[in-house]
Amino acid sequence: MSEELRVAVERKPNGAILYTKGYINNVGGEEIANRAYELMDDGVRTVLLNLRETKIVNSIGISILIEIIEKMMEKGGRIAFCCLTPVIHKTFQIMGLANYATIFPAEEEAIAELKLAG
Protein backbone atom coordinates (compact mmCIF):
# COMPACT_ATOMS: atom_id res chain seq x y z
CA MET A 1 0.00 0.00 0.00
CA SER A 2 2.02 2.95 -1.25
CA GLU A 3 0.71 6.53 -1.00
CA GLU A 4 2.41 7.74 -4.15
CA LEU A 5 1.20 6.48 -7.50
CA ARG A 6 3.69 5.78 -10.24
CA VAL A 7 2.63 5.43 -13.86
CA ALA A 8 4.66 3.81 -16.62
CA VAL A 9 3.68 4.11 -20.27
CA GLU A 10 4.31 1.46 -22.89
CA ARG A 11 3.47 2.40 -26.46
CA LYS A 12 2.08 -0.33 -28.66
CA PRO A 13 1.53 -0.30 -32.44
CA ASN A 14 -2.20 0.40 -32.00
CA GLY A 15 -2.34 2.20 -28.66
CA ALA A 16 -0.69 2.22 -25.28
CA ILE A 17 -0.64 0.51 -21.91
CA LEU A 18 -0.44 2.49 -18.66
CA TYR A 19 0.96 0.54 -15.73
CA THR A 20 -0.01 1.96 -12.35
CA LYS A 21 1.73 1.23 -9.07
CA GLY A 22 0.24 2.48 -5.79
CA TYR A 23 -2.83 4.27 -4.47
CA ILE A 24 -5.27 5.82 -6.97
CA ASN A 25 -6.57 8.85 -5.07
CA ASN A 26 -7.05 12.42 -6.34
CA VAL A 27 -3.32 12.89 -6.91
CA GLY A 28 -2.85 9.45 -8.44
CA GLY A 29 -5.91 9.94 -10.63
CA GLU A 30 -4.53 13.24 -11.93
CA GLU A 31 -1.21 11.56 -12.69
CA ILE A 32 -3.00 8.90 -14.77
CA ALA A 33 -5.08 11.62 -16.45
CA ASN A 34 -1.97 13.59 -17.42
CA ARG A 35 -0.40 10.53 -19.05
CA ALA A 36 -3.66 9.58 -20.77
CA TYR A 37 -4.26 13.11 -22.12
CA GLU A 38 -0.70 13.26 -23.47
CA LEU A 39 -1.38 10.04 -25.34
CA MET A 40 -4.73 11.35 -26.64
CA ASP A 41 -3.06 14.56 -27.82
CA ASP A 42 -0.59 12.34 -29.62
CA GLY A 43 -3.41 10.61 -31.48
CA VAL A 44 -3.63 7.45 -29.37
CA ARG A 45 -7.20 6.17 -29.27
CA THR A 46 -6.87 2.88 -27.41
CA VAL A 47 -5.46 2.86 -23.88
CA LEU A 48 -5.27 -0.11 -21.53
CA LEU A 49 -4.75 0.56 -17.84
CA ASN A 50 -3.01 -2.33 -16.14
CA LEU A 51 -3.72 -2.04 -12.39
CA ARG A 52 -1.75 -5.12 -11.39
CA GLU A 53 0.28 -3.18 -8.83
CA THR A 54 -2.57 -1.06 -7.49
CA LYS A 55 -4.31 -2.53 -4.46
CA ILE A 56 -6.26 0.50 -3.23
CA VAL A 57 -8.46 3.04 -5.02
CA ASN A 58 -10.79 5.66 -3.63
CA SER A 59 -13.97 7.23 -4.98
CA ILE A 60 -12.21 10.48 -5.91
CA GLY A 61 -9.58 8.63 -7.93
CA ILE A 62 -12.28 6.65 -9.70
CA SER A 63 -14.17 9.84 -10.53
CA ILE A 64 -11.05 11.03 -12.37
CA LEU A 65 -10.84 7.71 -14.24
CA ILE A 66 -14.44 8.26 -15.35
CA GLU A 67 -13.45 11.69 -16.68
CA ILE A 68 -10.62 10.10 -18.68
CA ILE A 69 -13.05 7.55 -20.14
CA GLU A 70 -15.49 10.32 -21.08
CA LYS A 71 -12.78 12.36 -22.81
CA MET A 72 -11.56 9.34 -24.74
CA MET A 73 -15.14 8.46 -25.77
CA GLU A 74 -15.60 12.05 -27.05
CA LYS A 75 -12.61 11.43 -29.29
CA GLY A 76 -14.03 8.13 -30.51
CA GLY A 77 -11.45 6.12 -28.59
CA ARG A 78 -11.54 3.44 -25.95
CA ILE A 79 -10.20 2.88 -22.43
CA ALA A 80 -9.96 -0.59 -20.93
CA PHE A 81 -8.65 -2.04 -17.68
CA CYS A 82 -6.97 -5.28 -16.71
CA CYS A 83 -5.56 -7.12 -13.71
CA LEU A 84 -7.89 -5.66 -11.09
CA THR A 85 -8.13 -7.07 -7.59
CA PRO A 86 -11.60 -8.48 -6.82
CA VAL A 87 -12.35 -5.53 -4.53
CA ILE A 88 -11.30 -2.93 -7.10
CA HIS A 89 -13.39 -4.75 -9.71
CA LYS A 90 -16.40 -4.61 -7.37
CA THR A 91 -15.74 -0.93 -6.66
CA PHE A 92 -15.58 -0.13 -10.40
CA GLN A 93 -18.93 -1.85 -10.88
CA ILE A 94 -20.56 0.13 -8.09
CA MET A 95 -19.13 3.39 -9.44
CA GLY A 96 -20.51 2.65 -12.91
CA LEU A 97 -17.11 2.60 -14.53
CA ALA A 98 -17.59 -0.96 -15.74
CA ASN A 99 -20.44 0.19 -18.00
CA TYR A 100 -18.16 2.41 -20.07
CA ALA A 101 -14.87 0.54 -20.08
CA THR A 102 -14.14 -3.13 -20.69
CA ILE A 103 -12.42 -4.94 -17.84
CA PHE A 104 -10.17 -7.86 -18.73
CA PRO A 105 -8.83 -10.38 -16.24
CA ALA A 106 -5.38 -10.57 -17.86
CA GLU A 107 -3.19 -8.31 -19.98
CA GLU A 108 -2.64 -10.86 -22.77
CA GLU A 109 -6.38 -11.18 -23.33
CA ALA A 110 -6.78 -7.39 -23.33
CA ILE A 111 -3.97 -6.86 -25.85
CA ALA A 112 -5.48 -9.45 -28.18
CA GLU A 113 -9.05 -8.17 -27.86
CA LEU A 114 -8.06 -4.51 -28.26
CA LYS A 115 -5.66 -5.40 -31.10
CA LEU A 116 -2.98 -3.29 -29.42
CA ALA A 117 -0.12 -5.33 -30.85
CA GLY A 118 -1.15 -4.58 -34.41
Add this chain to the structure above:
Amino acid sequence: MTATAERQMELTLPMVSDIEIAAARAAANFAREIGMSSEKVDELAHAIIEACINAREHSGCADNRIYLRFVGTSLADGTPRLDVWVTDHGKGFDPDEARSRRPAPGMAHKRGRGLQLIEAHMDEVDISTRQGGGTTIHMVKHEWKDQ
Protein backbone atom coordinates in the same frame (compact mmCIF):
# COMPACT_ATOMS: atom_id res chain seq x y z
CA MET B 1 -23.53 -17.03 18.96
CA THR B 2 -21.20 -16.55 21.94
CA ALA B 3 -18.12 -14.41 21.50
CA THR B 4 -15.02 -16.12 22.85
CA ALA B 5 -12.29 -13.54 22.51
CA GLU B 6 -12.04 -9.83 22.05
CA ARG B 7 -9.29 -7.46 20.98
CA GLN B 8 -9.53 -3.72 20.82
CA MET B 9 -7.59 -0.86 19.25
CA GLU B 10 -8.21 2.88 19.22
CA LEU B 11 -6.63 5.48 16.95
CA THR B 12 -6.87 9.25 16.79
CA LEU B 13 -5.64 10.56 13.47
CA PRO B 14 -5.15 14.10 12.16
CA MET B 15 -7.20 15.10 9.14
CA VAL B 16 -4.32 15.43 6.72
CA SER B 17 -3.88 14.30 3.16
CA ASP B 18 -3.75 10.50 2.71
CA ILE B 19 -4.38 9.82 6.42
CA GLU B 20 -7.00 7.32 5.26
CA ILE B 21 -4.15 5.07 4.17
CA ALA B 22 -2.78 4.97 7.72
CA ALA B 23 -6.23 4.08 9.01
CA ALA B 24 -6.68 1.38 6.36
CA ARG B 25 -3.25 -0.09 7.08
CA ALA B 26 -3.95 -0.28 10.81
CA ALA B 27 -7.35 -1.84 10.17
CA ALA B 28 -5.90 -4.36 7.73
CA ASN B 29 -3.23 -5.48 10.19
CA PHE B 30 -5.81 -5.80 12.95
CA ALA B 31 -8.18 -7.77 10.72
CA ARG B 32 -5.42 -10.16 9.64
CA GLU B 33 -4.49 -10.76 13.27
CA ILE B 34 -8.02 -11.91 14.09
CA GLY B 35 -8.00 -14.27 11.10
CA MET B 36 -9.87 -12.40 8.40
CA SER B 37 -9.26 -13.46 4.78
CA SER B 38 -7.36 -11.20 2.41
CA GLU B 39 -10.42 -10.34 0.29
CA LYS B 40 -12.40 -9.33 3.38
CA VAL B 41 -9.42 -7.30 4.55
CA ASP B 42 -9.33 -5.48 1.20
CA GLU B 43 -13.05 -4.69 1.39
CA LEU B 44 -12.65 -3.43 4.94
CA ALA B 45 -9.70 -1.24 3.90
CA HIS B 46 -11.69 0.34 1.05
CA ALA B 47 -14.65 1.04 3.36
CA ILE B 48 -12.42 2.68 5.98
CA ILE B 49 -10.75 4.79 3.30
CA GLU B 50 -14.15 6.14 2.18
CA ALA B 51 -15.30 6.75 5.76
CA CYS B 52 -12.13 8.72 6.55
CA ILE B 53 -12.37 10.71 3.30
CA ASN B 54 -15.99 11.60 4.11
CA ALA B 55 -14.95 12.78 7.57
CA ARG B 56 -12.03 14.80 6.20
CA GLU B 57 -13.93 16.37 3.31
CA HIS B 58 -17.38 16.94 4.75
CA SER B 59 -17.36 17.03 8.57
CA GLY B 60 -16.15 20.60 8.96
CA CYS B 61 -14.92 19.72 12.44
CA ALA B 62 -12.86 22.13 14.53
CA ASP B 63 -10.50 19.61 16.09
CA ASN B 64 -9.33 18.18 12.74
CA ARG B 65 -9.27 14.66 14.10
CA ILE B 66 -10.72 11.31 13.08
CA TYR B 67 -11.36 8.83 15.88
CA LEU B 68 -11.30 5.12 15.07
CA ARG B 69 -12.13 2.22 17.31
CA PHE B 70 -11.79 -1.44 16.39
CA VAL B 71 -13.16 -4.43 18.26
CA GLY B 72 -12.29 -7.87 16.96
CA THR B 73 -14.22 -10.85 18.20
CA SER B 74 -13.73 -14.54 17.57
CA LEU B 75 -17.08 -16.25 17.70
CA ALA B 76 -17.53 -19.67 19.27
CA ASP B 77 -17.06 -21.43 15.95
CA GLY B 78 -13.76 -19.62 15.41
CA THR B 79 -15.01 -17.14 12.81
CA PRO B 80 -13.87 -13.55 13.28
CA ARG B 81 -16.07 -10.45 13.42
CA LEU B 82 -14.69 -6.94 13.31
CA ASP B 83 -16.60 -3.87 14.49
CA VAL B 84 -15.22 -0.48 13.44
CA TRP B 85 -16.38 2.96 14.55
CA VAL B 86 -15.18 5.99 12.56
CA THR B 87 -16.08 9.21 14.38
CA ASP B 88 -15.69 12.91 13.70
CA HIS B 89 -16.78 15.84 15.86
CA GLY B 90 -18.09 17.84 12.93
CA LYS B 91 -21.36 19.33 11.78
CA GLY B 92 -23.20 16.07 11.09
CA PHE B 93 -25.33 15.32 8.03
CA ASP B 94 -28.63 13.80 6.96
CA PRO B 95 -27.95 10.22 5.77
CA ASP B 96 -31.37 9.92 4.10
CA GLU B 97 -30.78 13.09 2.13
CA ALA B 98 -27.33 11.83 1.14
CA ARG B 99 -28.81 8.52 -0.01
CA SER B 100 -31.51 10.34 -2.00
CA ARG B 101 -28.77 12.06 -4.05
CA ARG B 102 -27.16 8.74 -4.82
CA PRO B 103 -27.13 7.71 -8.47
CA ALA B 104 -28.48 4.28 -9.38
CA PRO B 105 -26.00 1.44 -8.87
CA GLY B 106 -23.78 0.96 -11.89
CA MET B 107 -24.49 4.41 -13.34
CA ALA B 108 -21.29 6.35 -13.89
CA HIS B 109 -21.18 9.28 -11.52
CA LYS B 110 -18.22 11.33 -10.52
CA ARG B 111 -18.88 12.06 -6.85
CA GLY B 112 -21.10 11.11 -3.94
CA ARG B 113 -20.38 7.39 -3.91
CA GLY B 114 -18.48 7.14 -0.63
CA LEU B 115 -21.36 6.01 1.54
CA GLN B 116 -22.56 3.63 -1.16
CA LEU B 117 -19.11 2.03 -1.34
CA ILE B 118 -18.96 1.69 2.45
CA GLU B 119 -22.33 -0.09 2.47
CA ALA B 120 -21.29 -2.34 -0.42
CA HIS B 121 -18.00 -3.40 1.13
CA MET B 122 -19.22 -4.00 4.70
CA ASP B 123 -21.78 -6.46 6.09
CA GLU B 124 -23.50 -3.98 8.39
CA VAL B 125 -23.39 -0.17 8.48
CA ASP B 126 -25.06 2.11 10.97
CA ILE B 127 -24.73 5.90 10.97
CA SER B 128 -25.25 8.05 14.05
CA THR B 129 -25.23 11.74 13.27
CA ARG B 130 -26.88 14.93 14.41
CA GLN B 131 -26.67 18.58 13.48
CA GLY B 132 -23.54 20.00 15.10
CA GLY B 133 -22.99 16.81 17.07
CA GLY B 134 -20.62 14.91 14.84
CA THR B 135 -20.95 11.62 13.01
CA THR B 136 -20.10 8.03 13.85
CA ILE B 137 -20.17 5.32 11.22
CA HIS B 138 -20.33 1.88 12.81
CA MET B 139 -19.32 -0.84 10.36
CA VAL B 140 -19.20 -4.59 10.82
CA LYS B 141 -17.28 -7.18 8.82
CA HIS B 142 -17.89 -10.88 9.32
CA GLU B 143 -15.88 -13.83 8.13
CA TRP B 144 -18.66 -16.33 7.57
CA LYS B 145 -17.82 -19.96 8.24
CA ASP B 146 -18.78 -21.13 4.75
CA GLN B 147 -16.59 -18.52 2.95
